[in-house]
Amino acid sequence: MLDVLNIMLTPEFGFTVIRVVVPILFAALAAYIANSAGIANIAIEGMMLMAAFVGTVTSAFTQNAWIGLIAACLAGMVMAAILSYFTLILKTNNILGGIALNLFSSSFTVFLLFIITGSKGTSATLSARSLPKVVIPILKDIPILGRIFSGHNVLAYIMFAAVILVYLMMYQTPLGLRMKAVGKDPHAAESVGVNVIRIKTIALLLSGLLAALGGAYMSMGYLSFFTQNMTAGRGFIGLAAEAMGMGNVWLVTLTAFLFGMFDALSNALQLFALPSEIIQTIPYVAVFVGIVAYSIYEYRRMKIKGE
Amino acid sequence: MLANERIFEVVKMAAAVLLALVLTFILLLIFSAQPLESFSKMLFAPLTKVRYMGNVIETMIPLSFAGLATALLFRTKLFNLGTEGIFYFCGVVTAAVATQTMSSALIHPFVTIMISGLVGGLIALIPGFFKAKYNTNELVTSLMMNSILFGLGLFIIKNFMQALDVPGVASHLFQATAKLPVIIPSTRIHFGIVILIITVVALQLMLFHTKLGYTIRMTGLNKNFARYSGMNAFWLFLVVHFISGFIGGVGSSVELLGMYNRFQWSALPGLGFTGALMAMLGRNHPVGVVAAAFAISYLRTGADIMARTTDVPVEIVAVVEAVVVLFVSSQYFLRKYHERALIKKGGEQSA
Numbered sequence: 001m002l003d004v005l006n007i008m009l010t011p012e013f014g015f016t017v018i019r020v021v022v023p024i025l026f027a028a029l030a031a032y033i034a035n036s037a038g039i040a041n042i043a044i045e046g047m048m049l050m051a052a053f054v055g056t057v058t059s060a061f062t063q064n065a066w067i068g069l070i071a072a073c074l075a076g077m078v079m080a081a082i083l084s085y086f087t088l089i090l091k092t093n094n095i096l097g098g099i100a101l102n103l104f105s106s107s108f109t110v111f112l113l114f115i116i117t118g119s120k121g122t123s124a125t126l127s128a129r130s131l132p133k134v135v136i137p138i139l140k141d142i143p144i145l146g147r148i149f150s151g152h153n154v155l156a157y158i159m160f161a162a163v164i165l166v167y168l169m170m171y172q173t174p175l176g177l178r179m180k181a182v183g184k185d186p187h188a189a190e191s192v193g194v195n196v197i198r199i200k201t202i203a204l205l206l207s208g209l210l211a212a213l214g215g216a217y218m219s220m221g222y223l224s225f226f227t228q229n230m231t232a233g234r235g236f237i238g239l240a241a242e243a244m245g246m247g248n249v250w251l252v253t254l255t256a257f258l259f260g261m262f263d264a265l266s267n268a269l270q271l272f273a274l275p276s277e278i279i280q281t282i283p284y285v286a287v288f289v290g291i292v293a294y295s296i297y298e299y300r301r302m303k304i305k306g307e
Numbered sequence: 308m309l310a311n312e313r314i315f316e317v318v319k320m321a322a323a324v325l326l327a328l329v330l331t332f333i334l335l336l337i338f339s340a341q342p343l344e345s346f347s348k349m350l351f352a353p354l355t356k357v358r359y360m361g362n363v364i365e366t367m368i369p370l371s372f373a374g375l376a377t378a379l380l381f382r383t384k385l386f387n388l389g390t391e392g393i394f395y396f397c398g399v400v401t402a403a404v405a406t407q408t409m410s411s412a413l414i415h416p417f418v419t420i421m422i423s424g425l426v427g428g429l430i431a432l433i434p435g436f437f438k439a440k441y442n443t444n445e446l447v448t449s450l451m452m453n454s455i456l457f458g459l460g461l462f463i464i465k466n467f468m469q470a471l472d473v474p475g476v477a478s479h480l481f482q483a484t485a486k487l488p489v490i491i492p493s494t495r496i497h498f499g500i501v502i503l504i505i506t507v508v509a510l511q512l513m514l515f516h517t518k519l520g521y522t523i524r525m526t527g528l529n530k531n532f533a534r535y536s537g538m539n540a541f542w543l544f545l546v547v548h549f550i551s552g553f554i555g556g557v558g559s560s561v562e563l564l565g566m567y568n569r570f571q572w573s574a575l576p577g578l579g580f581t582g583a584l585m586a587m588l589g590r591n592h593p594v595g596v597v598a599a600a601f602a603i604s605y606l607r608t609g610a611d612i613m614a615r616t617t618d619v620p621v622e623i624v625a626v627v628e629a630v631v632v633l634f635v636s637s638q639y640f641l642r643k644y645h646e647r648a649l650i651k652k653g654g655e656q657s658a
Binding site: 042082086089090091093095096097099100101102103104106107108110111114115120232233236239240243275277278280284285287288291292295296298299 | 338386388437440441442443444446447448450451452454455457458459461462465466580581583584587620622623624625626628629632633634636637638639640
């Protein structure tokens with residue numbers, strides 16, 4: 001037990017938390033934007049997976065990681081566009097549409113992987129490019145902070161920027177205000193001249209873009225190739241983080257970091273002689289306990305309000 | 308009017324399938340060296356041999372169980388995707404019981420399937436309870452539980468049941484007494500099909516001829532109904548979750564005892580998620596779910612035969628499935644034409 005605590009107090013652990021939180025926080029931000037506009041976007045997992053695949057494969061063909069990243073973003077947004085077409089125009093239930101898109105991604109990426117590499121497992125045989133790591137000049141020399149915050153993949157810094165940008169957009173721009181209005185009451189928003197479908201589409205596209213950044217990180221940062229179903233539920237963990245954030249972007253971020261910490265813990269514990277199958281469930285158990293605890297809190301709050 | 312709606316549903320379904328097939332053909336044109344051959348293999352190969360038709364039915368059985376389990380939840384507006392984890396964990400339970408010695412080939416499978424179903428039902432009660440009591444998001448809890456149940460199941464197999472003479476994840480051999488017998492010669496269609504039919508009939512009776520079924524159907528239409536009907540929503544959610552988990556557990560057990568000699572799933576089998584597609588395609592109706600499972604199994608068997616003889620991987624079938632599901636579950640697909648036809652007809656009548 002003391003050993004575990006010792007590990008958690010090292011700067012390396014802090015570094016690992018940031019390393020593993022990137023896809024979770026991008027997913028949480030993606031869920032946050034969609035949810036603000038009143039759409040439960042459960043296709044984030046599939047968008048991430050598709051982006052992870054398209055990103056690394058494009059970087060292999062063009063030998064340029066940045067073109068890979070752009071392609072990944074486009075892939076995520078195309079998925080988002082498909083989802084918006086079905087849910088907003090053809091009125092598919094967005095949860096059902098999301099389930100269908102997730103299943104589609106998990107098989108279609110394997111289909112393309114096999115066509116391109118001849119393997120159904122990984123794209124490791126392609127010589128793909130990864131996005132660069134960034135060493136921050138002055139920060140890297142500060143004793144503990146430097147070892148925690150410097151030397152991450154560029155997408156980790158884009159993630160921090162994205163949190164702030166999302167906050168600014170939601171609270172400081174007319175677009176953010178309209179999204180929240182549409183999310184709270186679409187009919188009221190419509191009655192004052194807001195184009196509900198257009199705002200929702202924009203929200204979904206932005207959601208797809210953020211999910212894609214998280215996906216691209218998986219195959220061009222976290223690992224340097226694609227593996228079958230490599231997102232492993234991170235999109236859903238992001239959804240849970242968003243659900244517990246009570247519509248507040250800072251709380252969403254904090255919850256994502258909390259889940260990231262459990263993910264890092266499960267990584268660290270693999271060094272000990274513990275059954276790995278059980279250790280690997282730690283992040284999921286943490287999310288389960290977290291979301292249950294949150295709903296009990298909400299339940300009590302509503303009860304007090306009701307009385 | 309009702310007949311008209313039904314015809315429209317069929318036309319819509321056919322149009323969705325047609326669109327999906329056109330898309331598949333385009334993909335084959337791009338990626339396959341022999342697109343025409345691949346396409347016709349996928350569509351018609353299952354019809355060419357009795358054994359292949361047998362494969363369709365064998366594939367249909369677990370998909371139907373998973374679909375029925377999910378459909379009941381969807382019907383009650385519960386978006387729970389936990390059938391996947393239940394299928395895995397109940398497979399482990401099945402292995403535990405099926406490897407025990409029991410004297411009778413009549414009792415052994417029955418006991419195994421019942422215990423598996425019971426465990427499935429109890430597992431489903433966990434997200435069910437939190438949903439019913441605290442309105443916890445069942446989609447998130449059930450998805451997390453899938454990963455947790457997978458880890459737990461794998462741990463149990465590896466530490467307590469691993470057969471040492473077989474590479475990879477594998478339990479000991481099931482006892483011969485536990486296996487479900489093959490009932491149609493020259494195929495592998497097993498007694499599970501009978502259990503499936505019993506389950507469908509039971510569900511059909513429950514949904515359309517009992518008070519519980521009525522409450523489930525009405526709650527699906529209006530989530531406040533349970534409260535007004537005097538049936539406690541808390542108990543309704545628990546009962547629905549239990550039945551769904553029970554069907555999932557039975558399905559997993561039937562699949563293993565009918566098709567395998569030992570437990571060898573080293574990853575989540577994917578049957579639970581496909582169950583969600585079956586439920587959507589079958590409109591959450593028991594018979595519809597089985598029909599959808601048959602259609603998808605037919606396609607999957609065709610794709611499987613195609614993958615063995617051509618350069619196209621079997622995963623292409625997911626394109627067909629996703630496109631069909633997306634269009635079928637959309638309320639407005641072709642609705643415009645349908646309404647235009649109705650208005651025209653109405654105009655003629657009034658004229």
